[in-house]
Amino acid sequence: xxxxxxxxxxxxxxxxxxxxxxxxxxxxxxxxxxxxxxxxxxxxxxxxxxxxxxxxxxxxxxxxxxxxxxxxxxxxxxxxxxxxxxxxxxxxxxxxxxxxxxxxxxxxxxxxxxxxxxxxxxxxxxxxxxxxxxxxxxxxxxxxxxxxxxxxxxxxxxxxxxxxxxxxxxxxxxxxxxxxxxxxxxxxxxxxxxxxxxxxxxxxxxxxxxxxxxxxxxxxxxxxxxxxxxxxxxxxxxxxxxxxxxxxxxxxxxxxxxxxxxxxxxxxxxxxxxxxxxxxxxxxxxxxxxxxxxxxxxxxxxxxxxxxxxxxxxxxxxxxxxxxxxxxxxxxxxxxxxxxxxxxxxxxxxxxxxxxxxxxxxxxxxxxxxxxxxxxxxxxxxxx
Numbered sequence: 001x002x003x004x005x006x007x008x009x010x011x012x013x014x015x016x017x018x019x020x021x022x023x024x025x026x027x028x029x030x031x032x033x034x035x036x037x038x039x040x041x042x043x044x045x046x047x048x049x050x051x052x053x054x055x056x057x058x059x060x061x062x063x064x065x066x067x068x069x070x071x072x073x074x075x076x077x078x079x080x081x082x083x084x085x086x087x088x089x090x091x092x093x094x095x096x097x098x099x100x101x102x103x104x105x106x107x108x109x110x111x112x113x114x115x116x117x118x119x120x121x122x123x124x125x126x127x128x129x130x131x132x133x134x135x136x137x138x139x140x141x142x143x144x145x146x147x148x149x150x151x152x153x154x155x156x157x158x159x160x161x162x163x164x165x166x167x168x169x170x171x172x173x174x175x176x177x178x179x180x181x182x183x184x185x186x187x188x189x190x191x192x193x194x195x196x197x198x199x200x201x202x203x204x205x206x207x208x209x210x211x212x213x214x215x216x217x218x219x220x221x222x223x224x225x226x227x228x229x230x231x232x233x234x235x236x237x238x239x240x241x242x243x244x245x246x247x248x249x250x251x252x253x254x255x256x257x258x259x260x261x262x263x264x265x266x267x268x269x270x271x272x273x274x275x276x277x278x279x280x281x282x283x284x285x286x287x288x289x290x291x292x293x294x295x296x297x298x299x300x301x302x303x304x305x306x307x308x309x310x311x312x313x314x315x316x317x318x319x320x321x322x323x324x325x326x327x328x329x330x331x332x333x334x335x336x337x338x339x340x341x342x343x344x345x346x347x348x349x350x351x352x353x354x355x356x357x358x359x360x361x362x363x364x365x366x367x368x369x370x371x372x373x374x375x376x377x378x379x380x381x382x383x384x
Contacts, residue, residue: 112371
């Protein structure tokens, strides 16, 4: 009997776990209830449990035989700060919080793999890594700072993400760049306030900010090589409180994304040059705060083949896309992959609303496939 058949035998248990997590979402680094559920389940299956890794992270350790190879399997646990707009009987019971990215499903899939592997035969060590704070909160870095790979060494690490619009039972991956690195930025423009009727005695920071926003668009168009891919989006401009008052300051905020750390550095340098230069030309000043939140996610070639081959063994080669185009979304699993070679695969979530949408819902039919892929991967990599 395959891992998929076995996991389907306790699929109802996994669905109950997932829907409970969905009804009780927790923000990044606040996943206390979720972490306790994860830890309790792992312990009940005889898996060694380590709590509080990177604030609220949990690591389960399962060692069998005398093999020296160590594999890390990672899932994220946090929700998003948004209202759920569904009529599900298990919809969020926490106002302003929602599992709109399927991390409840990812956690459940890794629990399913853990339950299966607790009774399986293999030779080596599996580290089940349940990560907090993936949604730009710094959860991966928190676990790394807490000595994740020093305490739980891994020779390879793997993770997955559900993908709406891709059929249930299918997988997609590619070697090399898979998800973009991402940065958040704030630019504070300081001028001189005045009455709205006397602009001649002001240094209008709103006007300055408007020119900076326009000029920032030249970075991708004229500083980034056409062979590279980058996106720079200004998503917020804040300035002033009244119709007839020219304010002292204005703030610009947004995000930058690229598949190369060098390109991210180039964007930051040119953003600083443009903001300070344009502001100075108007007699104002500008301060730039550019924060890299996600590193580029680069799939290791060998580990990509390993997880894609496991997927093909599970569902057939026709259901595995090995040439998925990279996306401009970001994923902080990338910081772990900078330390240990790994791969990050997409699993079909069927016909659902898009990620980060208030109508989104993780498809429970996806759970056995994700869990079985992780289990199959371990059995193949750690075969006795």
